[in-house]
Amino acid sequence: MATGRVVRFDEVRGYGFVSPDGGGSDVFLHVNDLLIDKSLINPGVLVSFDLEAGDRGLKASAVSLASDRASSSPRTDPRPASAASHASAPDARTDLDDGTCEVLSVKDYTDEVTEALLISKPPLTGEQILSIRERMVRLAMSHGWVES
Template sequence: MVTGRVLRFDQVRGYGFIAPDTGGADVFLHANDLLDDKHAVRPGTVVEFRLEGGDRGLKASDVRIVGQRAAASPSHSHESSYESSYVPSHEGNAGDDLCEVLSESEFKREITELLITTVPTLTGTQIVAIRQELSSLAKSYKWVES
């Protein structure tokens, strides 16, 4: 069995990727290979799995959750009612000199997840406005691919 952290997981589409603790290529994760509820799988979730060769590369099977990433502690007292379980997809790559450049749509998905998880009271209109401003900023610094 191999351990690693979930980098990202799309609960609607039912798949994502795991970064093995041993390093190397990311491993494909499909919801059908989960031994636990797919709704418990979030970025940062620690999992244990069997490593298999698939048609398109490495694939995880018999995936079991062994831990959840601790929630970030609020930095301001008025934020104490918010407990964020959001972990960006690049988390866990500490020490790497290179970072992943996301497409604009992936970046917007990450922002949306962050906003919904951190401040669930935001309206759709507020989320769209924040997302647009952050996306423009990310483009200006070339943090995203257009």
């Protein structure tokens, strides 16, 4: 069973997309594959699901909330989950003395950008998020902020 965050879900049309925690392309999500009420599926919600091959690529099936705590209580920390966990780690260095910053993997950077977009602009469509993420990764690579 995989987990990921809902990027976008249109209740009227009955479909959306999930960004898998393991990385890779966003996964199609259809209302018929939900094991929970569709009103619980909102951008940023952590879900668990099975991956299946669909007509146009991978799709999520048997979709449920990943955990009661993670999905029912809103996050109070405005930082992306990975940034918050890095900051609470005992050996985390938030301010480097030499003015450099930690270089992230493309996956970690993409996860951070996705979460920041979901928190700051929940109405963004999945297509808009994918477009912004692609441009942000190219920018980060050109500055050496991520390792390819």
